[in-house]
Amino acid sequence: MVQFNSEAGNISVSSAVFSNITGLAATNCFGVKGMxxxxxTDGLVHLxxxxxxxxxxxxxxxxxxxxxxxxxxxxxxGVNLPAVCRSIMNEVTYVVxxxxxxxxxxxxxxxxxxxx
Numbered sequence: 001m002v003q004f005n006s007e008a009g010n011i012s013v014s015s016a017v018f019s020n021i022t023g024l025a026a027t028n029c030f031g032v033k034g035m036x037x038x039x040x041t042d043g044l045v046h047l048x049x050x051x052x053x054x055x056x057x058x059x060x061x062x063x064x065x066x067x068x069x070x071x072x073x074x075x076x077x078g079v080n081l082p083a084v085c086r087s088i089m090n091e092v093t094y095v096v097x098x099x100x101x102x103x104x105x106x107x108x109x110x111x112x113x114x115x116x
Contacts (some may be wrong), residue, residue: 001063004065018069018096022069023054023056023057025037026091030087031076032076032084033074034047036072038072041077057070061110064103066103066104068104068107071107071108085109
């Protein structure tokens with residue numbers, strides 16, 4: 001959780017906020033089919049529904065009130081993977097910073113699967 005102090009009081013931003021913003025920003029990028037989640041029971045990668053896409057996002061907090069984001073995604077078959085990943089990194093960094101004011105230190109994108 002990231003906390004800010006202002007004249008009016010304290011503001012706390014939870015992991016759920018960062019996960020939802022990040023998931024929405026990533027899935028709006030071209031070529032992204034959705035967020036991925038690797039099941040611990042069977043080891044398979046599952047495509048997450050929109051309401052559960054925060055499971056494909058991991059947030060790491062740093063002492064200087066910045067965050068690092070890890071995304072697990074499923075992309076459409078035939079897309080340029082480096083271009084899609086760069087697009088996601090730029091979009092997530094911009095959207096999270098614009099909406100929360102928190103500095104994003106790193107965005108790591110893991111492509112877990114492709115679909116037709």
